[in-house]
Amino acid sequence: MKKLLTILLVVCLTSMLFAGGASESAEKKSSAVKIALIVENTIDDKGWCQSMYDGLVEAKAILGDRMEFDYSEKMKPVDAGSIARQYVADGYDLIVAHGAQYKNMITELAAEYPDVSFAFGTSAEVVGSNVFTYMPESEETGYLSGLIAGLVTKSNVIGLVGPVDGGDSARYNRGFVLGVKDVNPSAKILVAHTGSFSDFVKAGELAATQIKSGADVLTGSSQQAIGALRACAEYDGVMWLGQDLAQLTTAEGQARCIAASSYNYSAVIVGLVENLEKGVKGGVCVPMNFNNDGFVFDYNSALKANLSSDIVSKVDQALAEFKKSADGLADWASVSYDSL
DSSP, X not given: OHHHHHHHHHHHHHHHHHHHHHHHHHHHHHTSEEEEXXXXXXXXXXXXXXXXXXXHHHHHHHHGGGEEEEEEOSOXXXXXXXXXXXXXXXXXXEEEEOSGGGHHHHHHHHHHOTTSEEEEESOOOOOOTTEEEEEEOTHHHHHHHHXXXXXXXXXXXXXXXXXXXXXXXXXXXXXXXXXXXXXXXXXXXXXXXXXXXXXXXXXXXXXXXXXXTTOOEXXXXXXXXXXXXXXXXXXXXXXXXXXXXXXXXXXXXXXHEEEEEEEOHHHHHHHHHHHHHTTOXXXXXXXXXXXXXXXXXXXXXXXXXXXXXXXHHHXXXXXXXXXXXXXXXXXGGGOOGGGO
């Protein structure tokens, strides 16, 4: 009988140890900041959505066990609310809806779930104490692309295919115009908008129209721009300036994309995790620029050799100025397309 009681006691103690270990493990696991990403397109779109997904992957590599994440793609704003609520129910700490089109949804959810943090961009507006926003000051990246376009064009006609005239896309486009005009005041710039962030087909059609009108260098912003890049590949001698480094490695980009800039969302995500760990749940707008490593820039190594030392020098000088100061291009908003 004593032997049986001893065995039962050992079993109980062992179970308690395992239970305690499991509880401790669960507690350790739950200390990670859980982030959910919602995007309207796909995580491999070579543009807007992929850059945020890549940022999460890089942030995870930096933070390790301090964060974990999941994502949902192809989420139109009308459908995103239900998946966001599911993430809330699953205990996620931060829900990132990547796009200004999600603003209304995020504002409503933030009021409904004050203990959960939310984020969306691009926007400089603070819409709640538990909402983070992020605003790329992409006039800087556009300016670098504009410098190159203005100096490499042979026809003196340059194309620009945007999604909508708002947010960071408007900033990129106007920074691009400033860059072109600073080095080539006589260049003609053709500006068109698809009206959509993900209409690849229309972007390609607009790019083709601009090329037929004489444009030999083009650029474009957001995920729809990949359609314009593909159109460039169909015409001899037409080159491209990209807004995402992933465009350098596509089949079309390897042959046509001279250089590109990307949003470094890993820095944003790391900053958001650090804020949450400190108990800051929102009410902050995170700016992105070269000065705070919010952007990265690179050349297509196969095409850089074709650029003159003067072009590279002008780009390097502008990049150094951006890295030195967070002031950016204060006059980007004054650019008017009417005089182009």
